Amino acid sequence: MSALVVTGLRVAGDRELLRGIDLELAAGGALGLVGESGSGKSLTCRAVMGVLPRGLRRTGGTILIRGRAAMVFQDPLAALDPLMRAGDQVAEVVRHRDRSGRRAARDRTLGLFADVALPEPERASRAYPHELSGGQRQRVLIALALATRPEVLLCDEPTTALDVPVQQEVLALLAGLRAGLGLALLFVSHDLPVVAGLCDDLAVLADGRVVESGPTGRLVTAPRHPATRRLVDAVLPVPTVPGEHDD
Amino acid sequence: MRRPPALVAGAVMVGIVVAVALLGPLVVPHDPFLQDLSGGLQPPSATHWFGTDQLGRDIFSRVVVATRTDLRIAVLAATAPFVVGVGVGLVSGYAGGYLDWLVSRVVDTVIAFPFYVLVIAIVFAAGTGERGILIAYAIVGWIPYARVIRARTRALTRQGWVDAARGGGLSHPRVLVVHLLPNVIGQAVVLLMTEILLIMVAVVTLGYLGLGVQPPTPDWGTMISDGQPFLATMWWIPTLPGLAVVFTGIGLSLLGDGLADRWRLR
Amino acid sequence: MTEAGLVVEGLRVTLGGREILHGVDFAVAPGRVVGLVGESGSGKTTIARAVAGFVSSRGSIRLDGTELGGDRRHRTVRRSIQLVPQDPYTTLNPRLRIGRVLEELLGLHRLPPGGGRTARRARAVALMEQVGLDAAALQRRPSQFSGGQRQRVALARALAVEPRVLLADEPTSSLDVSVQRTVLDLVAGLSRDAGVATLLITHDLSVVHAVCDEVVVLRAGEVVETAPADRFFTAPAHPYSRRLLAAVPRLEASP
Numbered sequence: 001m002s003a004l005v006v007t008g009l010r011v012a013g014d015r016e017l018l019r020g021i022d023l024e025l026a027a028g029g030a031l032g033l034v035g036e037s038g039s040g041k042s043l044t045c046r047a048v049m050g051v052l053p054r055g056l057r058r059t060g061g062t063i064l065i066r067g068r069a070a071m072v073f074q075d076p077l078a079a080l081d082p083l084m085r086a087g088d089q090v091a092e093v094v095r096h097r098d099r100s101g102r103r104a105a106r107d108r109t110l111g112l113f114a115d116v117a118l119p120e121p122e123r124a125s126r127a128y129p130h131e132l133s134g135g136q137r138q139r140v141l142i143a144l145a146l147a148t149r150p151e152v153l154l155c156d157e158p159t160t161a162l163d164v165p166v167q168q169e170v171l172a173l174l175a176g177l178r179a180g181l182g183l184a185l186l187f188v189s190h191d192l193p194v195v196a197g198l199c200d201d202l203a204v205l206a207d208g209r210v211v212e213s214g215p216t217g218r219l220v221t222a223p224r225h226p227a228t229r230r231l232v233d234a235v236l237p238v239p240t241v242p243g244e245h246d247d
Numbered sequence: 248m249r250r251p252p253a254l255v256a257g258a259v260m261v262g263i264v265v266a267v268a269l270l271g272p273l274v275v276p277h278d279p280f281l282q283d284l285s286g287g288l289q290p291p292s293a294t295h296w297f298g299t300d301q302l303g304r305d306i307f308s309r310v311v312v313a314t315r316t317d318l319r320i321a322v323l324a325a326t327a328p329f330v331v332g333v334g335v336g337l338v339s340g341y342a343g344g345y346l347d348w349l350v351s352r353v354v355d356t357v358i359a360f361p362f363y364v365l366v367i368a369i370v371f372a373a374g375t376g377e378r379g380i381l382i383a384y385a386i387v388g389w390i391p392y393a394r395v396i397r398a399r400t401r402a403l404t405r406q407g408w409v410d411a412a413r414g415g416g417l418s419h420p421r422v423l424v425v426h427l428l429p430n431v432i433g434q435a436v437v438l439l440m441t442e443i444l445l446i447m448v449a450v451v452t453l454g455y456l457g458l459g460v461q462p463p464t465p466d467w468g469t470m471i472s473d474g475q476p477f478l479a480t481m482w483w484i485p486t487l488p489g490l491a492v493v494f495t496g497i498g499l500s501l502l503g504d505g506l507a508d509r510w511r512l513r
Numbered sequence: 514m515t516e517a518g519l520v521v522e523g524l525r526v527t528l529g530g531r532e533i534l535h536g537v538d539f540a541v542a543p544g545r546v547v548g549l550v551g552e553s554g555s556g557k558t559t560i561a562r563a564v565a566g567f568v569s570s571r572g573s574i575r576l577d578g579t580e581l582g583g584d585r586r587h588r589t590v591r592r593s594i595q596l597v598p599q600d601p602y603t604t605l606n607p608r609l610r611i612g613r614v615l616e617e618l619l620g621l622h623r624l625p626p627g628g629g630r631t632a633r634r635a636r637a638v639a640l641m642e643q644v645g646l647d648a649a650a651l652q653r654r655p656s657q658f659s660g661g662q663r664q665r666v667a668l669a670r671a672l673a674v675e676p677r678v679l680l681a682d683e684p685t686s687s688l689d690v691s692v693q694r695t696v697l698d699l700v701a702g703l704s705r706d707a708g709v710a711t712l713l714i715t716h717d718l719s720v721v722h723a724v725c726d727e728v729v730v731l732r733a734g735e736v737v738e739t740a741p742a743d744r745f746f747t748a749p750a751h752p753y754s755r756r757l758l759a760a761v762p763r764l765e766a767s768p
Contacts, residue, residue, distance in 0.1 A: 036691060164760045164761060164762075165552070165756055167760070167762070168762070171762075191762070194762045234691040236720065238761045241747070241748075406604075407667075408605050412606070413591070414567075414594070415621070416621055426606055
């Protein structure tokens with residue numbers, strides 16, 4: 001069963017930017033979308049969400065989503081209203097989605113903040129975005145996405161702006177949500193090691209097309225397409241410290 | 248590079264105005280000062296293209312000769328504020344600190360007053376006519392340039408290339424003139440076009456209030472205000488000088504827009 | 514005692530009433546590449562700006578044994594320390610052709626010595642070739658370059674004045690992964706060849722592993738560990754260093 005099926009997706013502005021994208025994301029699965037900048041990975045994500053940048057339009061293809069999709073953006077500071085408390089922003093979405101009262105929305109917001117492992121949910125809900133750290137903001141943004149009770153979470157470079165240790169925490173959170181809530185993840189990133197750590201399958205984009213796709217392990221060990229090979233070769237290795245226990 | 252149509256149209260219109268200002272007084276069909284009380288208030292005809300005013304003077308010749316007066320005042324009155332305002336804005340935005348604070352307070356204070364009230368007050372104090380207008384603009388006219396250029400310079404100064412120029416060993420004046428100025432001057436020139444237009448309108452307004460160019464020197468403002476009582480019956484007396492103002496105004500703003508387009512970095 | 518390269522001791526910087534750097538010590542020898550790592554907000558960029566003289570600081574900043582302090586009025590002092598800033602899109606003056614920028618700097622410092630206009634032009638072409646661009650690039654304006662090319666131009670501009678210290682602030686963080694490696698190799702290779710003391714600022718340990726000789730770990734305005742790169746990656750001493758290392762996403766760790 002598929003959570004998301006994209007067939008022949010085309011998007012154009014002055015010229016064609018997506019030239020027939022096919023993707024399939026299994027329910028509860030995690031699909032990584034990788035490629036160089038300008039390959040169309042972010043655009044694909046936005047097209048699926050239905051939020052194309054001004055001047056671009058969908059010119060073909062179908063997008064089938066089972067249930068609801070929500071999106072997590074790269075820059076959490078830009079995606080949050082600077083003049084509204086974090087808790088109020090999430091509660092607003094909850095009230096709209098659940099048609100619930102003020103009280104119920106508040107309780108569910110605090111629950112969501114606990115789900116995304118925000119330390120001190122009460123305090124975080126009263127904070128304005130600029131009072132939170134980058135990692136905390138990204139958690140608020142994930143809570144905001146979860147408030148719509150999605151089946152598919154679209155993540156557009158959600159960890160790129162974060163420091164490495166924080167990045168790792170957010171990735172662990174996404175993996176946990178996937179396992180705990182059965183969310184399907186479509187994860188866009190230029191950072192192959194990050195995607196590879198989270199996703200079972202990868203789709204490599206180049207010049208508006210999917211040039212290679214398959215299980216993560218196969219793609220990173222035996223890349224076939226030159227674009228995939230370039231991405232794999234560009235990864236700078238870091239030795240693992242002996243005796244260090246990762247997770 | 249492709250020439251924006253606004254730039255071409257504006258340049259042609261302003262070119263016509265400048266040509267008229269330079270050559271017009273040499274080729275006018277009639278003496279603009281010659282009164283003919285028996286031939287006053289005539290409608291436009293083959294001899295008097297724009298008709299005659301209440302003193303029988305040829306309106307076309309007066310409009311042509313006034314072009315030189317009005318354009319000269321506007322350009323002169325706009326020049327000093329342009330140079331001072333760009334200089335102050337550039338240095339203030341680049342240096343920051345106490346100087347910038349001081350400039351910003353002065354700018355804010357002057358902006359708090361209605362512009363025309365200030366100009367009228369200064370012209371009243373400094374004396375009517377061309378001299379008063381030039382003094383008034385020298386005192387308050389630099390403010391808009393300083394404001395725009397300061398903000399732009401301030402934003403650019405935080406960019407890496409300004410540090411790099413300074414770090415490469417260039418002196419402050421050189422960074423300001425060679426590196427920053429070309430990046431901000433475009434906005435100042437666009438503003439200059441608008442300001443020349445506003446000054447022409449101000450000269451017209453001051454003329455209307457009796458504070459502008461003094462008779463008998465022809466000037467569009469005094470011609471419009473003198474002709475105003477005849478608007479209902481003899482429309483050409485105030486309207487044709489008015490059209491000269493409108494033509495010049497459209498030319499200047501098209502030129503300003505065109506230059507802005509041209510200088511915008513892709 | 515002769516002291517070669519850049520030595521920073523007890524560097525303190527206060528910005529907006531808040532102390533950002535609380536006494537930072539490190540040294541970069543000529544021809545060496547030292548990686549300065551730390552999270553955002555730890556003060557990495559402030560260190561670079563203080564050493565380059567763009568923000569005022571307390572403590573000692575010495576170059577080949579000479580105290581620089583906060584006095585950067587003399588252009589030969591400023592010239593000896595060059596900063597390659599992080600953002601390739603604001604690093605070049607949008608109005609000026611690259612050749613004009615390089616020739617202005619070369620002319621100001623009379624480089625190459627005794628050479629005239631022709632020699633300067635030849636030097637500009639040589640600089641372009643050093644960073645892997647062709648001579649035609651000199652005639653172009655910044656908007657005609659990609660991010661990676663701009664970073665190369667910024668490097669050429671820094672090297673033009675023959676600095677003794679190069680400060681590279683996240684020079685590759687906004688570039689595509691496939692371009693990162695070439696720019697990094699360029700920075701490291703050129704500094705080693707020219708005997709320039711290079712401080713490479715990054716949050717990315719894979720970058721440090723690829724090109725650095727030594728590592729300085731910064732946390733909240735303080736240096737927590739200084740170590741040769743090979744020791745840092747095999748036996749990091751400070752718990753924070755170990756945490757940073759453990760958090761690096763690795764391709765091998767994929768499921």
